[in-house]
Amino acid sequence: MKQEVLVIDDNFDIRNLISNILKEKNYDVREAANYDQASFEIDKKLPDIAVVDVKLDKGENEDGIDLLKKIKKLTDLVPVIMISGHANVQMAVDSLKLGAYEFITKPFASEQLLNFISRALESINLKKENFQLENKLFHSFELIGTNSQMLKVKKLITKLSSTDSRILIFGPTGSGKELVARKIHKNSLRFKEPFVVLSGSLLQPDNYELELFGSENGDGTITYGFLEKAKNGTLLIDEVSEIPLDTQAKILRVLTDQKFKRLNGNHDINVNVRIICTSSKNISKEIENGNFREDLYHRLNVVPINLEPLKNRAEDIPLLIDYFSKTISYSYGVPKFEININNLYLFEYDWPG
Numbered sequence: 001m002k003q004e005v006l007v008i009d010d011n012f013d014i015r016n017l018i019s020n021i022l023k024e025k026n027y028d029v030r031e032a033a034n035y036d037q038a039s040f041e042i043d044k045k046l047p048d049i050a051v052v053d054v055k056l057d058k059g060e061n062e063d064g065i066d067l068l069k070k071i072k073k074l075t076d077l078v079p080v081i082m083i084s085g086h087a088n089v090q091m092a093v094d095s096l097k098l099g100a101y102e103f104i105t106k107p108f109a110s111e112q113l114l115n116f117i118s119r120a121l122e123s124i125n126l127k128k129e130n131f132q133l134e135n136k137l138f139h140s141f142e143l144i145g146t147n148s149q150m151l152k153v154k155k156l157i158t159k160l161s162s163t164d165s166r167i168l169i170f171g172p173t174g175s176g177k178e179l180v181a182r183k184i185h186k187n188s189l190r191f192k193e194p195f196v197v198l199s200g201s202l203l204q205p206d207n208y209e210l211e212l213f214g215s216e217n218g219d220g221t222i223t224y225g226f227l228e229k230a231k232n233g234t235l236l237i238d239e240v241s242e243i244p245l246d247t248q249a250k251i252l253r254v255l256t257d258q259k260f261k262r263l264n265g266n267h268d269i270n271v272n273v274r275i276i277c278t279s280s281k282n283i284s285k286e287i288e289n290g291n292f293r294e295d296l297y298h299r300l301n302v303v304p305i306n307l308e309p310l311k312n313r314a315e316d317i318p319l320l321i322d323y324f325s326k327t328i329s330y331s332y333g334v335p336k337f338e339i340n341i342n343n344l345y346l347f348e349y350d351w352p353g
């Protein structure tokens with residue numbers, strides 16, 4: 001797919017010359033003669049890169065520097081090359097401090113401009129690929145928030161990541177339990193090994209042991225369970241309170257002896273896995289009701305982490321809005337959107353899930 005360059009210069013001849021050079025190299029080109037035209041083009045659709053003259057005919061008292069500021073406020077993924085026929089050292093320094101990729105003095109050779117554009121696009125494409133890869137691998141597991149409770153959780157994550165302690169994470173649906181578990185795994189010595197999620201709420205009771213332990217089949221083949229899939233890594237048991245009582249006894253043995261048997265198997269399988277569990281239920285009440293083993297609870301709850309629902313940390317809502325706005329902007333190449341955080345409904349809403 002062709003990459004698009006937005007050329008902004010108030011001099012028609014220079015703007016036309018640059019556009020023709022770029023078109024010959026198979027770039028798509030849009031043009032603007034001043035701040036207002038350029039602002040309109042940018043709001044309509046972000047280009048892949050912008051070439052901006054520093055001294056523009058001012059629309060409403062804005063010039064090329066103001067346009068650079070606007071682009072950088074919208075996104076970090078559109079490199080800007082500033083050009084000027086009246087350049088001085090301070091102008092170049094100021095442009096680079098504001099985020100310009102490069103500063104070129106007129107007149108310049110076409111090869112110089114093309115080289116800068118090519119390098120800028122390569123750099124930004126690599127940045128996009130890295131962002132998308134990290135987003136895909138770790139589901140963007142940033143923990144956003146400066147609420148006092150969230151700061152405690154972040155400190156606890158740092159402390160626990162270097163250990164192999166078993167952890168039980170409590171919190172309502174949507175409070176970030178899996179996010180915390182992934183963060184702990186990423187920061188641990190096991191970060192190069194698998195992170196596997198077994199969801200208790202999505203499994204039928206009859207399938208739980210098969211999914212967890214695997215089986216040795218009649219035809220001689222082996223079905224590997226989640227314990228083996230997470231070998232040397234981290235197994236997250238989501239909604240651990242949903243585990244059937246019979247299976248709970250077998251998990252207790254795994255925690256005690258560090259080994260298990262596959263279904264229909266005769267031999268013990270040694271296991272080296274860090275187990276982290278989550279629950280949105282009060283497990284103490286589940287124990288009182290006879291639905292959960294107390295001895296297993298104490299084995300799993302070596303270190304508890306309690307997460308608050310978003311409604312209890314509403315001061316973090318503006319930070320989350322900004323984070324997800326940037327994420328959408330990076331992922332789809334659109335301008336970062338703004339939301340009026342003075343809308344009180346944002347802070348009164350319960351944010352279920």
